């Protein structure tokens with residue numbers, strides 16, 4: 001069975017939440033696992049509006065400490081406590097985030113009802129943060145005004161599925177099936193060989209998702225983003241503000257599209273829109289002129305990976 005792998009956008013705007021848009025937050029679902037990428041201030045309300053159960057989230061990843069990416073976090077952690085959560089929660093984020101949280105809960109005299117583990121991220125290359133049987137999460141460095149990381153979620157192969165007819169025809173032993181499903185050829189006690197390719201279906205292609213929250217135009221991202229199925233890349237400005245994008249360490253839609261193009265990704269999802277833009281269609285046009293498979297992220301929408 002192929003697990004569901006998808007991302008739901010809860011917020012896609014930068015700096016000031018306006019035009020009915022909200023600060024950055026997105027929930028990635030892989031099978032039964034729910035991962036939160038950044039946690040802007042309206043995250044809880046948005047999750048409720050779009051019927052995402054926040055109690056299912058066990059891992060949170062924060063890209064950097066600009067308020068529009070994490071100001072909803074203390075609220076979310078508080079709500080878990082009020083709901084008497086007991087299941088462990090792991091939080092990945094840059095240096096200082098643990099201090100912010102600890103300070104809040106110390107001065108609010110709160111001892112959390114659940115174990116919260118903080119793991120510091122480092123913006124120094126590709127780092128494996130989470131390794132599960134079916135997927136891995138890595139951080140990679142982004143160039144911004146603060147230490148910032150993007151996140152890369154890569155599917156891993158599960159067990160192979162057997163070709164039913166061959167299974168019945170050759171009356172395979174349990175040990176043989178176990179070995180073949182793991183992708184290992186099998187030899188029985190009589191020396192008969194069973195080849196993986198002859199008894200199992202080919203593996204489906206592995207899926208991947210990359211998240212670039214805030215970054216200046218940076219072609220050095222290519223090795224991290226190469227061939228991903230879906231790339232979310234910030235698109236704060238249009239070309240009319242290309243200089244402002246550079247000064248503030250952000251990107252234009254066209255620059256995001258250039259990154260998508262050179263990295264050979266399948267689809268580009270744009271977000272982190274500046275409050276100066278009400279209508280985003282012109283911005284989309286600029287991206288599409290470089291990379292036709294560009295789409296505007298929409299809050300409440302779920303995108304299959």
Ligand SMILES: [Zn+2]
Nearest residue numbers: 064066144214
């Ligand atoms: Zn930022």
